[in-house]
Amino acid sequence: MSIDLSLDRIKLLLAHLPVYNRPTIHIAGTNGKGSVSALVSSILSAAGLNIGRFNSPHLVAVRDGISIRGAPISEEEYAAARAEVERVDKDCGAGVSSFEVLTATALLAFQRAQLDVVVLEVGLGGRLDATNAIPDDCVLVSALTAVDLDHQAFLGNTVEAIAREKTSIARSGRPFVVGPQKHASVIDVAQAVVADAGADCILASPALARDWDDAVDGPHADPSTFSAPPPQPVSVSVSGFSSSVPAQLPLFGTHQLDNLGTATAIISTLLSHPSCVSRLALRDTLSPAIVSQGIKSTRWPGRLSYHKLSANKLPGLTADMNILVDGAHNAASATTLSDYIERILAAHPEAPIAFILALSHSPPKTPSETLSALFAFARMNSTKTRVSVAGTGFSSVEGMPWVKPVLPSDITSTAREILPDVDVWTAPDGKPEHLGEALRWASQQAKDGLVVVAGSLYLVADFYRLLGDDTTNPL
Template identity: 50%
Template sequence: MAINLSLERIRLLSSHLPPYSRPTIHVAGTNGKGSVTCMLSSIFVASGLTVGRFNSPHLVSVQDSILINEQSVSLEEYSLSRAAVESADQDYGTEVSSFEMLTLVALQVFEKLRVDVVVIEVGMGGRLDATNYIPDESILLSALTTVDLDHQLFLGNTVELIAKEKAGIARKNKPFVLGIQKYAAVENVVRSVVEQTSAHFIAAHSAQRRAWDDTIDGPLPPTFSLDAESFRPPPAQPITFTSSAFPDSLSALLYLNGSHQVENLSLVLTIITTLVTHPLCASRMPSGFSERVLENIKTGIRNATWRGRLSFHRLTVSSPSPRAITVLVDGAHNRASSETLASYVSNLVTMLDGNPQMRRLRLTYILALSHSPPKTPKDTLSPLFASRSSTQFSIQTKVAAVRFTSPEGMPWVNSVPPSEIAATVRESVSGVGLWVASDEGEIQGQLERTEGEDGAQELVIVAGSLYLVADFYRLLARQEAPC
């Protein structure tokens, strides 16, 4: 099934459904839009609002993409809305795509439940993405996270062209908040699109890392440890942020892992500032919103979690003997996100270097990629194997190249053959232990195949595709299910 970006089908079908009217925050971007929607939703829930959130792709089941107060929509609610949209699609012959169908189902759920606010992640691009059919009057503001190269076949071969497509979610007379960017050219392109749309351009203010303060943050947590039996996570990131919305500088703890999340939080807090101070936004929010959000924003930041994005988990494996392992899961699906993952792993190594008892560390990467030309395995994976140094312990690296289960309702999504991933690994780095799954045949059991080694701390890293991340969470759910 080919991807045909257009708003014609979804607009036609939506005209035969109950109108959508919920106050909505619309978020586009190459990387970070899921994290931004997650943090926004967490802040709103902590402030007592009823919140709808739509993200894609889903992880374990399609319902995971539609959240009410951070919980997947019930099967009953999903099924009822899905049946209504499918019936209208058949009656009027609109033949919407799978993603257009899912988008309409999500919005029908939010409308039926009369949620206070909706936070929506763009699927791909922006201007012609299905989520961009939402009526102007429902949009509170639009936001754009980091722009980088991805989906070039559909969006263009340069960051400028991609930024132009993504900035196409700007709405007349509504705020458009631009997050911190890697490429200076992005801001110029986005400003031009926003001005042509007669939207209000706002650049994100930067949140800053600060030192841990016992009086604000409480006692410093125990030292980071990878030991699966007594795992201690990296400490939260203390941040400070100043804007016109906060009488004093905001000091909070961010538990999402990775320095890039501070940049994502910068966009989130600028969005919150805009909602509180911009007249068009403030008038659409529930009564007392400003007071409630300012009172509860620290709790919302602290509570934000985002599965599959630098997430730590404990898993039991049976080979060569039963044991627990620590797993870091991250849907690093393009070069920019792989660079972020590599940087985070390097930071973990630095933290472990301060432990005098560390002698050996084994890093085992379990990797799968989706076939998405012109992006190649080398484009995505080469940053993962940049050299790391440690003054105190040796590092052994292993790689397992695997495939993922075809995602529900997306038969056009295919794995890159593991043999291609293996060839990229061999080309990128030497001296790496390599296990390669079959390019065809059985997928079940691939994730469980890790080899143990006495005397070494180990970290298994599942990465490369969110569809592989989904397989990991299915495995984890089977282990955690009651017997």
């Protein structure tokens, strides 16, 4: 795999570009950093701030990873910033990678837009990630979301080693928020790294689930079995507010309580830490109502997102399909998806479920590790939910030519090793044009049930491309 982690190239490039000085929230983690960045951006946007956001990988097109004032960067702004980055790279001889070009393009675009705050998601790891080349002075808050095993070839073979790499975005004199963790050792490592960096460590707590309250949340409508449920009613604590804030969380899964807790801890830190208060006057604009509105307005497609596929949208379909789309790509995120599926199937244990799966080839991660976690719900389901699996591939990823799909036959053979009675369909190769065929097959396998598209955000992107841009809007 062609990845050379280093800050030398990007620092040389940035030294020849306009100085980046936007107040920045820098977020690392294995899982959840995209959700946290979306939540934080939405809350701050609701408060009237002009927000930039950088997420990777992009979903449908490379531009959608760079958001300015709540929308993907325009083609004109992107082209102009990228052209300047590439010209400067050539002139100074930095020889930056494609991801470093993308990162520098985002930073230049954010600087040109003179945004109030930028929410910057780490690409890979943290210590040597291109986003970590930003100046210390511009960092408002750094944060760490859930850490688990992934990208071991680059970050280390233990969660402790990976946590050390990711926490190393900490900056002296700045606050560092540590989100809830499955592995207690991650918190120990994070606290030590943050202390060594001279930063201030803040431990976040999960948001609290609460019962639906018609007086607060409005009438409660129960959806049909496999359509999008209503938002999760939650309660969050924010520094300076006299009581907890009731809100509706449109991101599904109990793991999103952890992510929301991390996001609101970042907001609380912006409101209370001296280094943040001196740079952002949020106290007068951020009210409980604004926080609640920002949470409810959050959109993060491709992560436990529900979509209705109309029969007339894809030739060969005989009925509308309810589809759950999720970018779960490692054992930890697959476990989260499996837990969610187990909960929604609890009331209808005999409903069929069909998966359309693609996986990235990323040793030492194996298909067995991810799929064993994903199919845990079926192994524990005594009523024998009928499970079907379609194995396919995904499109080549713009700017990341080293990303390759696992062979579809490896996916379906692994599925059969885990679930011997599973029905399978295997794409003849890893090309994306087989997705439509997989959807048609899945619609027959899971009539009156659930179809799940998962295993890779790159497959999720192909799903959105196949069905049109409007499909990225969750139900």
